[in-house]
Amino acid sequence: xxxxxxETSCDETAAAVVEDGTHILSNxxxxxxxxxxxxxxxxxxxxxxSHLEAILPVVNQALRDASVTASDxxxxxxxxxxxxxxSLLIGTLTARTLAILWNKPLYAIHHLxxxxxxxxxxxxxxxxxxxxxxxxxxxxxxxxxxxxxxxxSGGHTQIIYxxxxxxxxxxxxxxxxxxxxCFDKVAKILGLPYPGGPSIAKCALNGDSQRYHLPxxxxxxxxxxxxxxxxxVLRTVQSVCNLPITTPSFELAxxxxxxxxxxxxxxxxxxxxxxxxxxxxxxxxxHPEALSFVFxxxxxxxxxxxxxxxxxxxxxxxxxxxxxxxxxxxxxxTKHNSNPSTTSTSPVIxxxxxxxxxxxxxxxxxxxxFEITAGISPTNPYTLSxxxxxxxx
Ligand code: KG4
Ligand code: ZN
Numbered sequence: 001x002x003x004x005x006x007e008t009s010c011d012e013t014a015a016a017v018v019e020d021g022t023h024i025l026s027n028x029x030x031x032x033x034x035x036x037x038x039x040x041x042x043x044x045x046x047x048x049x050s051h052l053e054a055i056l057p058v059v060n061q062a063l064r065d066a067s068v069t070a071s072d073x074x075x076x077x078x079x080x081x082x083x084x085x086x087s088l089l090i091g092t093l094t095a096r097t098l099a100i101l102w103n104k105p106l107y108a109i110h111h112l113x114x115x116x117x118x119x120x121x122x123x124x125x126x127x128x129x130x131x132x133x134x135x136x137x138x139x140x141x142x143x144x145x146x147x148x149x150x151x152x153s154g155g156h157t158q159i160i161y162x163x164x165x166x167x168x169x170x171x172x173x174x175x176x177x178x179x180x181x182c183f184d185k186v187a188k189i190l191g192l193p194y195p196g197g198p199s200i201a202k203c204a205l206n207g208d209s210q211r212y213h214l215p216x217x218x219x220x221x222x223x224x225x226x227x228x229x230x231x232x233v234l235r236t237v238q239s240v241c242n243l244p245i246t247t248p249s250f251e252l253a254x255x256x257x258x259x260x261x262x263x264x265x266x267x268x269x270x271x272x273x274x275x276x277x278x279x280x281x282x283x284x285x286x287h288p289e290a291l292s293f294v295f296x297x298x299x300x301x302x303x304x305x306x307x308x309x310x311x312x313x314x315x316x317x318x319x320x321x322x323x324x325x326x327x328x329x330x331x332x333x334t335k336h337n338s339n340p341s342t343t344s345t346s347p348v349i350x351x352x353x354x355x356x357x358x359x360x361x362x363x364x365x366x367x368x369x370f371e372i373t374a375g376i377s378p379t380n381p382y383t384l385s386x387x388x389x390x391x392x393x
Pocket of ligand 2: 111115153154297298358359
């Protein structure tokens with residue numbers, strides 16, 4: 001089954017053709033990041049206009065790259081929530097029009113669900129390799145249910161319990177800033193370019209993560225809070241520079257040396273990752289039956305998070321189990337791909353391939369496939385609406 005998928009929830013115009021939920025036939029992403037780097041953030045109206053210019057060429061390119069035409073497409077999938085209103089409108093209007101013109105079923109997909117399903121995507125070489133060994137049906141390196149997903153993006157920070165496909169229970173969420181937003185705001189304080197996540201990660205490479213001690217928020221249960229961490233960075237920078245707390249954040253960077261910036265970036269990144277993993281570990285205590293930990297969203301690209309999850313975190317889990325957990329494969333930095341047939345009861349850790357951590361349409365196609373195979377009905381292309389905010393259900 002071939003699905004044409006479209007994603008325009010924020011500042012990436014993306015289209016992909018995905019076969020049977022896991023095989024990517026094409027994946028085209030046109031990013032507006034260069035436009036917004038000049039402003040230090042996304043301007044919604046500009047994003048919508050850029051989507052309008054890019055969407056038809058991007059869809060055409062996705063069909064061309066996959067060597068398919070409309071008649072080969074079995075269904076169309078599109079992100080309809082959450083996101084920027086104007087951005088979502090361009091993607092959904094395109095998908096609705098194509099669904100009506102081509103007479104194809106239309107699937108409206110939640111953006112966070114797509115991020116989670118990025119973990120089901122396999123590049124063509126891997127798919128073929130797997131198929132040779134697995135009789136075309138059993139993808140042995142895919143997440144298994146029940147699972148716990150840590151969704152970490154620019155707009156969301158949630159722990160979601162997923163007992164089976166298409167069934168979501170949010171068990172933890174941020175009470176203020178999202179983790180990606182926090183990376184972006186701390187980057188601004190340090191005078192690092194937009195988007196902040198990759199800038200912090202790069203700057204931190206030369207830094208000492210132990211140099212500045214930043215607090216862990218005291219939020220009970222599985223909820224998160226990141227606004228205090230951002231303020232802690234602000235206050236520590238002001239204090240280190242001997243400046244009053246009234247000094248605006250945009251004036252601070254010029255008082256910091258490159259080494260201080262790197263040390264702040266490394267200390268913040270390490271603390272933020274520890275907070276995320278502590279909560280995931282707590283979530284595991286409430287759901288010890290989870291067989292997989294699935295990371296999702298833009299922040300899951302972070303290498304320090306991957307290293308901490310796959311090594312320190314795994315060791316902590318090991319202590320919780322009488323049977324040794326599965327060993328990370330040598331490719332574990334991109335996907336903790338181990339053999340589920342092992343007798344271990346420790347959850348297997350999955351990260352999307354780095355190229356699927358940010359917004360893309362291939363993950364939308366993957367999510368739609370698992371709706372279709374579960375018998376979920378398509379949406380009405382004449383009435384589909386968008387919603388800037390909506391929880392995954
Ligand atoms: O999932 P995403 O592409 O868009 C949303 O759905 O929000 O996430 C974007 C967020 C941004 O805040 C960006 O700074 C962050 O992901 N990000 C990172 C990294 N790469 C992107 N954060 C930390 N480390 C990274 N390597
Ligand atoms: Zn996203």
